[in-house]
Amino acid sequence: MTGLVDRAEKRGMVARVRDQRDRRAARIELTEQGREIAYAAHRKVTEHVERLIGDIDPGDRERLERLVTGIITAPRPVPAARA
Structure with a gap:
């Protein structure tokens, strides 16, 4: 790290x-430069995701959002430290 x-x-x-x-x-x-890079990356990813799911039915889109949110926020076991 x-x-x-x-x-x-x-x-x-x-x-x-x-x-x-x-x-x-x-x-x-x-830093300010770091924030600019982070915001630009976020915008690019958001635009790409919108292109990918833009034509999905609103109900399916909401279901997809709930599923992805569940995957991202699910608790994960902490890996054991390597010796």
Whole structure:
């Protein structure tokens, strides 16, 4: 994870911010550039999904939304740590 954050930080997408409650910790925040990239990616994905499901009957669309939401929000077991 540290390597991913390091690379994103070098590219100006995130910044490490000291945690005021725990000096050992740092929070990772999106920079303005990072927010712009995240919003652009969200727009692209949303537009693509709309193209894929745009012609689906409204009732089927609602059912699909409920199913996908259930899949995404379902509790998952935490994988065991590797030795």
